[in-house]
Amino acid sequence: MTAGGEVDRRVVLRRRIRLLVTATITYNVIEAVVAIAAGTVAGSVALIGFGLDSVIEVTSAAAIAWQFAAADPERRERTALRIVAGSFFALAAFVTVEAVRTVTTGDEPDRSTVGIVLVAVSVVVMPFLSWAQRRAGRELGSASAVADSRQTLLCTYLSAGVLVGLVLNALLGWWWADPLVALGLAVVAVREGRNALRGEVCCTPTRLDDACGCAPGCTAPCCAGASR
Structure with a gap:
């Protein structure tokens, strides 16, 4: 890829990340x-949580939107990495508090x-x-974009846990299933937050047409485990 081609590709990737972040923010606000x-109607702590x-996911995505709104x-x-890391920790703290409160109070929500x-x-x-977003972030070499994509993925796992809890509560009355799953996700959130803080920035790609966009031997979180 020529130098001019790489510049054009970076512009495309930055625009793509901005569009994906905008879509993430819009969806999460509605959600x-x-x-x-x-x-509130069902009295479900899991759903309110x-x-x-x-809202926490919106904060993380907004940090990436702010970053990529700049010329550089x-x-x-x-x-942006620190903000994303903070959102991981906030998510872990909130999920833990809500899960423990749900288990200790034994509040059984209505079906929703x-x-x-x-x-x-x-x-x-x-x-x-x-x-x-993770694919675009890896190719561009942006640790913050990749970290935010992991935040989104973690929220997907949380969604799956909430879904399991809601279904089990609706079918079997197992109201305690969701908070137990949530506690496990809180541990993962802390780990991802620490990775974001330690990872700092991505390795600079040797060329943008690499499969994952990372320099050979790169051990940054954005490149670790990437398929080449």
């Missing part, structure tokens, strides 16, 4: 409103068909957004 409303988790996004990379449909849609939509 938050519907989940909190449905959770799911909606507030969407790389200069804002470290700050709206909640089940909403979370099921999220399980389908969010993995695609995460995959597309």
Whole structure:
């Protein structure tokens, strides 16, 4: 790829990341409103927590939108990484508190068909957004974009856990299933937050037509485990 071609490709990748982040923010705002409303009606801590988790995801995505709104996004990379890492820790803290409170109080929520449909849609939509952003972030060499894609993927796992909890509660009355799954996800969130803080920035790609966009031997979180 020529130097001019690489410049053009970077412009395309930055635009793609901005569009994906915009889509993520838009979806999560709608998701938050519907989940909190449905959770309030059903008295479901899991659904309300799911909606507030969407707010945290918006914060993470907004940090990436802010970064890539600049003429030179790389200069804002470290700050964006810290914000994304903070959102991981906030997610872990919130999920832990809500899960423990749900288990200790034994509050059994009502069934929520709206909640089940909403979370099921999220399980389908969010993995695609995460995959597309992670792929663009790796090719561009942006650790913050990759970290945010992992935040989105983690929220997908949380969505799956909430969905399992809602379905088991609706069918079998197992209201405790969701908080137990959530506690496991909180551990994963802490790990991802630490990786984001330690990872700092991505290795600079040797060329943009690499399969994963990472320099050979790169061990940064954005490149680790990438298929070449």
